[in-house]
Amino acid sequence: MFNFEFQNPTRLVFGRQTISRLKDLVPSxxxxxxxxxxxxILKNGVHKQVREALQGFEIVEFGGIEPNPRYETLxxxxxxxxKEKIDFLLSVGGGSVLDGTKFLAAAIPFQGDEWExxxxxxxxxxxxxxxxxxxxxxATGSESNGSAVISRNSTTEKLHFWSKLxxxxxxxxxxxxxxxxxxxxxxxxxxDTFVHTVEQYVTVHQDSALQDRIAEGxxxxxxxxxxxxxSHPNDYAARAxxxxxxxxxxxxxxxxxxxxxxxxxxxxxxxxAFYGLDHARTLAVLLPGVWRYQFERKLKILxxxxxxxxxxxxxxxxxxxxxxxxxxxxxxxxxxxxRLSSYGIDAKEAAAKIRARFEVRGAKQxxxxxxxxxDVEKIILSRA
Amino acid sequence: MFNFEFQNPTRLVFGRQTISRLKDLVPSxxxxxxxxxxxxILKNGVHKQVREALQGFEIVEFGGIEPNPRYETLxxxxxxxxKEKIDFLLSVGGGSVLDGTKFLAAAIPFQGDEWExxxxxxxxxxxxxxxxxxxxxxATGSESNGSAVISRNSTTEKLHFWSKLxxxxxxxxxxxxxxxxxxxxxxxxxxDTFVHTVEQYVTVHQDSALQDRIAEGxxxxxxxxxxxxxSHPNDYAARAxxxxxxxxxxxxxxxxxxxxxxxxxxxxxxxxAFYGLDHARTLAVLLPGVWRYQFERKLKILxxxxxxxxxxxxxxxxxxxxxxxxxxxxxxxxxxxxRLSSYGIDAKEAAAKIRARFEVRGAKQxxxxxxxxxDVEKIILSRA
Numbered sequence: 001m002f003n004f005e006f007q008n009p010t011r012l013v014f015g016r017q018t019i020s021r022l023k024d025l026v027p028s029x030x031x032x033x034x035x036x037x038x039x040x041i042l043k044n045g046v047h048k049q050v051r052e053a054l055q056g057f058e059i060v061e062f063g064g065i066e067p068n069p070r071y072e073t074l075x076x077x078x079x080x081x082x083k084e085k086i087d088f089l090l091s092v093g094g095g096s097v098l099d100g101t102k103f104l105a106a107a108i109p110f111q112g113d114e115w116e117x118x119x120x121x122x123x124x125x126x127x128x129x130x131x132x133x134x135x136x137x138x139a140t141g142s143e144s145n146g147s148a149v150i151s152r153n154s155t156t157e158k159l160h161f162w163s164k165l166x167x168x169x170x171x172x173x174x175x176x177x178x179x180x181x182x183x184x185x186x187x188x189x190x191x192d193t194f195v196h197t198v199e200q201y202v203t204v205h206q207d208s209a210l211q212d213r214i215a216e217g218x219x220x221x222x223x224x225x226x227x228x229x230x231s232h233p234n235d236y237a238a239r240a241x242x243x244x245x246x247x248x249x250x251x252x253x254x255x256x257x258x259x260x261x262x263x264x265x266x267x268x269x270x271x272x273a274f275y276g277l278d279h280a281r282t283l284a285v286l287l288p289g290v291w292r293y294q295f296e297r298k299l300k301i302l303x304x305x306x307x308x309x310x311x312x313x314x315x316x317x318x319x320x321x322x323x324x325x326x327x328x329x330x331x332x333x334x335x336x337x338x339r340l341s342s343y344g345i346d347a348k349e350a351a352a353k354i355r356a357r358f359e360v361r362g363a364k365q366x367x368x369x370x371x372x373x374x375d376v377e378k379i380i381l382s383r384a
Numbered sequence: 385m386f387n388f389e390f391q392n393p394t395r396l397v398f399g400r401q402t403i404s405r406l407k408d409l410v411p412s413x414x415x416x417x418x419x420x421x422x423x424x425i426l427k428n429g430v431h432k433q434v435r436e437a438l439q440g441f442e443i444v445e446f447g448g449i450e451p452n453p454r455y456e457t458l459x460x461x462x463x464x465x466x467k468e469k470i471d472f473l474l475s476v477g478g479g480s481v482l483d484g485t486k487f488l489a490a491a492i493p494f495q496g497d498e499w500e501x502x503x504x505x506x507x508x509x510x511x512x513x514x515x516x517x518x519x520x521x522x523a524t525g526s527e528s529n530g531s532a533v534i535s536r537n538s539t540t541e542k543l544h545f546w547s548k549l550x551x552x553x554x555x556x557x558x559x560x561x562x563x564x565x566x567x568x569x570x571x572x573x574x575x576d577t578f579v580h581t582v583e584q585y586v587t588v589h590q591d592s593a594l595q596d597r598i599a600e601g602x603x604x605x606x607x608x609x610x611x612x613x614x615s616h617p618n619d620y621a622a623r624a625x626x627x628x629x630x631x632x633x634x635x636x637x638x639x640x641x642x643x644x645x646x647x648x649x650x651x652x653x654x655x656x657a658f659y660g661l662d663h664a665r666t667l668a669v670l671l672p673g674v675w676r677y678q679f680e681r682k683l684k685i686l687x688x689x690x691x692x693x694x695x696x697x698x699x700x701x702x703x704x705x706x707x708x709x710x711x712x713x714x715x716x717x718x719x720x721x722x723r724l725s726s727y728g729i730d731a732k733e734a735a736a737k738i739r740a741r742f743e744v745r746g747a748k749q750x751x752x753x754x755x756x757x758x759d760v761e762k763i764i765l766s767r768a
Contacts, residue, residue: 001624003399008392014641015387207621209605210628217597225593237591240385240641244594248637257398257628 001208001257008252010144011170014244016236018174019046019134022053022090025170026132030088031058033081035101037065037093044180046136050092060084065093068272068279069100071115071152078107078114081129091133091168095140098133099148102166105129118150122161133171138178138243139189139280141196141250143171151273158273173247175240179233186233187335188280190226193246194219194330195283198305199262200255202291203367205301208258212304215254218245219309226334263290263365267376270354275345284331284338289379291324294366340383347384351377385592385641392636394528395554398628400620402558403430403518406437406474409554410516414472415442417465419485421449421477428564430520434476444468449477452656452663453484455499455536462491462498465513475517475552479524482517483532486550489513502534506545517555522562522627523573523664525580525634527555535657542657557631559624563617570617571719572664574610577630578603578714579667582689583646584639586675587751589685592642596688599638602629603693610718647674647749651760654738659729668715668722673763675708678750724767731768735761 013021026032032054041047051059062077081089081104091101105128107114116124135143142148146167151158181189201215221241228238248254267290268282277285291298303316306323313319328338340347358365358373365371371379397405410416416438425431435443446461465473465488475485489512491498500508519527526532530551535542565573585599605625612622632638651674652666661669675682687700690707697703712722724731742749742757749755755763 001399001621001628003402005395005397007395011389011391013389015385018387207625209609209621209625210601210632213601213604214598217594217601220597221593237385237593241591241593244385244641248594253632253637257624 001206002259004257006252006256008144008167009169010167012144012173012247013170014173016174016176018172019049019177020053021172022050022132022134023055025172026054026057026088026090027130031084031086032060032088032090033077033084033086033104034059034061034090034092035065035077035097035104036061036063036091037067037097039063040180041092041136044136044177046092046134046177050090050134060086065097065100067096068149068151068158068276069096069103071103071118071150072154074100074103074107074150075114077104081108087129089129089131091131092136094135094137095142098135098142098168099140099150101131101133102142102146102148103150103161105131105166106161106163115152118159118161120161121159122146122163125161125163125165128163128165131166131168133168134177135171135173135243136177137181137185137189138173138246139192141193141246143168143173144247144251147250149269156273158269160269171247173243175236175243178239178243181233183230183335186229188278189246190222190229190242190334191284191331191336192280193242193249194222195264195280195287196249197254198287199265200258200260202298202301202305203259203261204297206258211254211256211258214248216305216308218249218254219305221245223309223330230334259367261290261367263371266363266365267354267380270357271345271350274350274353275343277343277345281336281343284336285340285343285383286379288324288328288338289383292382293375293379294371295320297370338383340380347381351380354380385590386643388641390636390640392528392551393553394551396528396557396631397554398557400558400560402556403433403561404437405556406434406516406518407439409556410438410441410472410474411514415468415470416444416472416474417461417468417470417488418443418445418474418476419449419461419481419488420445420447420475421451421481423447424564425476425520428520428561430476430518430561434474434518444470449481449484451480452533452535452542452660453480453487455487455502455534456538458484458487458491458534459498461488465492471513473513473515475515476520478519478521479526482519482526482552483524483534485515485517486526486530486532487534487545489515489550490545490547499536502543502545504545505543506530506547509545509547509549512547512549515550515552517552518561519555519557519627520561521565521569521573522557522630523576525577525630527552527557528631528635531634533653540657542653544653555631557627559620559627562623562627565617567614567719570613572662573630574606574613574626574718575668575715575720576664577626577633578606579648579664579671580633581638582671583649584642584644586682586685586689587643587645588681590642595638595640595642598632600689600692602633602638603689605629607693607714614718643751645674645751647755650747650749651738651764654741655729655734658734658737659727661727661729665720665727668720669724669727669767670763672708672712672722673767676766677759677763678755679704681754722767724764731765735764738764
């Protein structure tokens with residue numbers, strides 16, 4: 001195990017009818033900017049619950065934050081918040097709204113060009129407004145970490161930043177708010193959580209016995225509960241377990257003391273930037289390719305994964321190979337196709353574009369930075 | 385799953401040579417009370433590392449905090465700290481020193497009779513001094529929670545309190561400091577961690593899929609790594625994995641949304657109070673009895689435990705029963721006997737004393753408070 005530090009200050013409030021707790025969680029006297037996305041919260045009653053809980057608070061609303069939240073949109077919210085002298089941000093929605101709100105938290109008090117926050121992956125962030133969250137889509141894990149991913153339309157870029165200052169002060173997780181998610185959102189959330197977990201676990205092994213077990217626990221739970229959430233959208237236990245898995249996958253404990261891979265994310269962000277493909281779908285496409293391309297390097301841990309999560313029994317190479325097949329089949333079974341052709345994307349074009357961009361940036365991928373732009377090109381081509 | 389809230393503010397600093405980080409972690413300008421136990425830190429070099437890291441800080445030392453830290457001893461430290469105007473507490477040692485230091489943190493600024501802190505299980509605590517910890521014995525999990533257990537000599541009582549104000553601000557966990565632990569301390573630590581975990585997991589089942597998996601992950605890791613730590617005390621990976629298990633067992637995530645049992649702890653504290661038996665040894669004695677006595681109630685989860693942790697395959701009742709036997713055998717295998725007679729304690733006397741005390745207090749045990757003082761008597765008698 002490598003040396004590590006771990007601290008997570010977010011207060012998690014989990015369960016039925018917990019949105020009413022907002023009145024105690026938002027600091028009294030705050031002027032609140034309520035951020036949301038495409039408006040599903042107006043239809044499913046969440047917006048109403050939030051407003052009722054916050055009676056007496058001064059609230060300004062900013063809706064329309066997109067999936068893969070855009071810098072251009074968010075800068076309008078920054079302007080609004082500065083004008084209105086907002087002092088608390090409340091994100092109501094999924095991970096995109098929350099990522100966007102984290103950017104707002106850092107950008108509103110920022111002096112200078114706000115794009116620097118992303119260009120320095122958060123290095124320039126010295127202060128931030130406090131954030132609270134009501135999560136309605138379990139997937140990104142953004143509800144209990146300091147990470148956010150923001151896209152810029154004008155440059156087709158999708159960049160990540162992290163700051164300890166943008167961890168939500170609290171996140172409310174009411175599984176009942178996820179009953180109205182459709183199959184696509186549910187399937188995407190399951191795949192997203194799955195890949196967040198394996199990016200930290202299927203890596204160069206570091207005698208990280210408990211971290212491995214926690215990762216395997218999340219994966220097994222997704223495999224067991226995912227189909228129930230899809231077939232019975234109002235099953236509280238299934239929705240609750242999936243919601244808790246999504247949070248725990250990126251709470252920070254899964255990968256402590258181990259090098260993270262994140263190649264599927266690194267490449268996937270480019271697929272989203274160029275083609276607008278859902279984040280989870282990029283991961284479902286790329287992960288099997290990233291694993292097959294590095295089969296020898298990852299053999300030992302892939303075999304452990306196959307044995308413990310898929311109960312495969314046999315020689316290591318066979319188990320590892322089968323495990324990749326099973327993973328692919330699992331993604332397909334929750335309604336997320338795993339080939340670029342399924343999404344009408346030309347693999348050759350995508351591979352060339354992304355290779356070129358990584359060459360310009362000098363970007364290497366993988367837990368030990370061993371994947372060159374040329375390797376990335378080959379991986380993408382393998383996923384035609 | 386029940387509704388729950390979770391937040392853990394402690395900063396965990398894990399790995400080799402991390403004691404040197406103290407100079408950045410202790411607030412500069414602090415006047416530090418360094419608390420420790422029987423003096424093992426003077427022999428194994430930990431005290432030296434701490435003093436070197438804190439060069440330039442004003443430090444007062446208070447040693448001699450016992451296993452099962454005593455109110456009478458701690459009140460001397462309270463007096464010293466008030467006189468010296470201490471503003472930071474640094475616990476260097478195992479869980480007993482840390483529990484004692486948590487009491488100091490609450491007691492030093494307390495107005496009134498300090499025993500009230502324990503009589504109200506922490507309810508009266510309104511402020512506390514900040515605490516840091518250098519942990520040298522993985523067992524109690526005290527390094528990342530707000531719990532402490534304190535004994536009072538004059539009344540043979542052992543009481544627990546909790547406050548969010550006494551979570552350590554940071555805890556340094558260097559597995560190398562545990563190389564010098566002897567077999568008894570190592571075995572006790574493994575059993576303590578094991579029982580902390582099952583007290584939260586082998587309970588009335590609540591569709592808590594991921595929590596179960598995390599618990600099983602800790603248990604499996606202890607079963608796999610425990611023997612190595614005993615046979616090869618300087619094996620870094622084994623020591624590190626056990627240390628991380630001990631922390632995670634009581635970090636707070638294992639039992640979220642589930643009712644905790646804690647009957648073995650509740651009864652065990654009395655065995656320690658009356659007979660001075662090591663905390664872990666009381667747990668090794670009592671747990672198999674608590675489980676056998678409630679075999680029907682806990683059947684389903686015992687069968688799951690037997691299947692997943694001990695790989696037992698068969699009819700539920702057989703698996704559950706075998707699982708209890710395996711647990712007992714595991715405790716014995718790490719050098720911790722599981723019968724009162726092994727420790728020279730008369731079961732009849734102990735059962736009568738503890739029944740009487742619980743009758744006076746009107747105390748019920750177990751996750752649903754179903755164990756009466758009479759039930760407790762029978763459980764203790766079964767462990768003769």
